[in-house]
Amino acid sequence: MLTDLIPDTALNVGLPAVKRALGVVTRVLPIPQPTLMVGPGSSIRLGETISGLGHRRIFVVTDGVITRLGLATPLLEALTRGGSAFVVFDEITPDAPIPLVEKGIEMYRRESCDAIVAFGGGSVMDSAKAIGVSVANDKHPRELVGYFKGWSAPPPIYAVPTTAGTGSEVTVAAVISDPENHTKLVIADTRMVPRLAALDPCLMTGLPGPITAATGMDALTHAIEAYIGQWGTDFTDRMALAAVAMIYENLPIAYTNGQDLGAREKMALASTYAGLAFTRANVGNVHAIAHQLGGLYHTPHGLANAIVLPPVLRFSSPSCTAKLAALAVRAGVGESGQPEDGLARTFLDSVEALNASLGIPARLDTLREEDIPGLAKAACWEADTSYPVPARMSRTACEQLLRQILPVPGGPEPLARQGSKAKAPPRKKRARPRPDAG
Ligand SMILES: NC(=O)c1ccc[n+]([C@@H]2O[C@H](COP(=O)([O-])OP(=O)(O)OC[C@H]3O[C@@H](n4cnc5c(N)ncnc54)[C@H](O)[C@@H]3O)[C@@H](O)[C@H]2O)c1
Numbered sequence: 001m002l003t004d005l006i007p008d009t010a011l012n013v014g015l016p017a018v019k020r021a022l023g024v025v026t027r028v029l030p031i032p033q034p035t036l037m038v039g040p041g042s043s044i045r046l047g048e049t050i051s052g053l054g055h056r057r058i059f060v061v062t063d064g065v066i067t068r069l070g071l072a073t074p075l076l077e078a079l080t081r082g083g084s085a086f087v088v089f090d091e092i093t094p095d096a097p098i099p100l101v102e103k104g105i106e107m108y109r110r111e112s113c114d115a116i117v118a119f120g121g122g123s124v125m126d127s128a129k130a131i132g133v134s135v136a137n138d139k140h141p142r143e144l145v146g147y148f149k150g151w152s153a154p155p156p157i158y159a160v161p162t163t164a165g166t167g168s169e170v171t172v173a174a175v176i177s178d179p180e181n182h183t184k185l186v187i188a189d190t191r192m193v194p195r196l197a198a199l200d201p202c203l204m205t206g207l208p209g210p211i212t213a214a215t216g217m218d219a220l221t222h223a224i225e226a227y228i229g230q231w232g233t234d235f236t237d238r239m240a241l242a243a244v245a246m247i248y249e250n251l252p253i254a255y256t257n258g259q260d261l262g263a264r265e266k267m268a269l270a271s272t273y274a275g276l277a278f279t280r281a282n283v284g285n286v287h288a289i290a291h292q293l294g295g296l297y298h299t300p301h302g303l304a305n306a307i308v309l310p311p312v313l314r315f316s317s318p319s320c321t322a323k324l325a326a327l328a329v330r331a332g333v334g335e336s337g338q339p340e341d342g343l344a345r346t347f348l349d350s351v352e353a354l355n356a357s358l359g360i361p362a363r364l365d366t367l368r369e370e371d372i373p374g375l376a377k378a379a380c381w382e383a384d385t386s387y388p389v390p391a392r393m394s395r396t397a398c399e400q401l402l403r404q405i406l407p408v409p410g411g412p413e414p415l416a417r418q419g420s421k422a423k424a425p426p427r428k429k430r431a432r433p434r435p436d437a438g
């Protein structure tokens with residue numbers, strides 16, 4: 001994302017050198033972090049807190065599913081009790097399409113709001129960030145794509161994630177989608193990081209299994225890509241490793257028993273930790289490919305990541321064997337002291353097994369052979385210009401990776417290991433992860 005600052009000529013002349021320089025910048029760039037409120041009822045506490053902050057009118061961004069489920073009602077009641085005026089905009093749909101973001105901008109202005117509560121998944125949180133930065137700078141979201149494209153800071157943003165996946169409550173990014181051009185666009189600005197975020201597991205107990213699975217695998221992908229990439233710091237490595245341990249332990253529980261508040265809370269925390277890791281250390285080839293699949297086929301972001309993760313990790317493995325081995329140990333699928341290449345293979349197998357246990361297919365049923373060259377070209381451009389990947393992917397290599405996830409015509413059921421019948425990856429007995437430990 002930082003590479004949006006660089007003119008194309010510089011990219012063509014000295015991409016590796018430029019990326020190294022960006023790695024230095026990104027390691028020291030000050031990135032604010034929200035105050036976190038964690039636990040059952042924390043979304044109500046967030047409502048009570050912001051009621052006391054003297055906002056004129058709060059713009060609540062959410063979506064129709066959340067409204068139907070009444071998930072935001074306790075927070076809205078807290079705002080009312082606290083005497084805060086607010087308006088609700090609940091029209092956001094998955095992937096934050098630009099026309100809906102435009103609608104939100106218009107309503108924010110019409111209602112003279114001065115603060116934003118984002119109550120929903122990544123699509124809602126990212127729409128809220130895009131609305132905020134657009135109204136503050138009087139610019140269309142398209143003009144703000146890239147890094148620090150606006151002069152003015154957005155109004156205060158408060159976030160209540162209702163999925164455990166994107167980590168958008170702590171990241172500098174807003175991903176919106178352009179339905180006209182079938183692309184996903186990224187606005188990045190450290191001032192869009194929310195001031196407060198509530199991780200309330202009660203909001204997530206009704207999240208359907210497939211969304212729990214896909215969003216959880218998005219969080220896992222953030223942690224893995226931040227860890228195996230080249231821009232990691234001690235802090236991001238600690239966050240990424242803690243997130244991986246928590247996800248391996250809790251995602252299978254949250255998937256099979258959605259009502260388990262403990263597992264839901266751990267998943268919410270893991271998603272936030274993974275967000276803290278990748279907002280500085282960035283993501284990699286999995287996201288570069290998944291963004292193209294999301295733009296063209298509207299594949300849910302987490303699902304696209306989950307399907308692409310195993311083949312990309314196998315491709316990258318020779319360049320990051322030691323890190324994959326460390327991930328195996330933290331994930332609880334291997335013992336430290338074992339040979340690194342064996343541990344790395346165990347970790348790769350465990351990711352496939354985890355996918356299968358969550359009912360995630362190994363192949364993407366909408367992918368078409370004729371789209372592969374264009375998808376690979378766009379993915380390689382995104383990776384080459386933005387991500388500190390452990391292994392550079394040529395266009396041919398990317399095409400080969402995509403062919404591995406093509407649906408097999410008339411072939412067997414395209415699940416990694418016969419989906420729902422597969423068991424979660426076997427985990428070694430290990431100490432419970434410490435949330436703050438790396
Ligand atoms: N800003 C970032 O740093 C960042 C990082 C990763 C992904 N993203 C973006 O976030 C978007 C995906 O977000 P997401 O994966 O959270 O999904 P989402 O926000 O699109 O939500 C998926 C579906 O789940 C429903 N839903 C949400 N919470 C629910 C709940 N508690 N109970 C029942 N249903 C619920 C929504 O209504 C929606 O239909 C993509 O556009 C992706 O590119 C952003």
Ligand SMILES: [Fe+2]
Nearest residue numbers: 166218222301
């Ligand atoms: Fe992601």
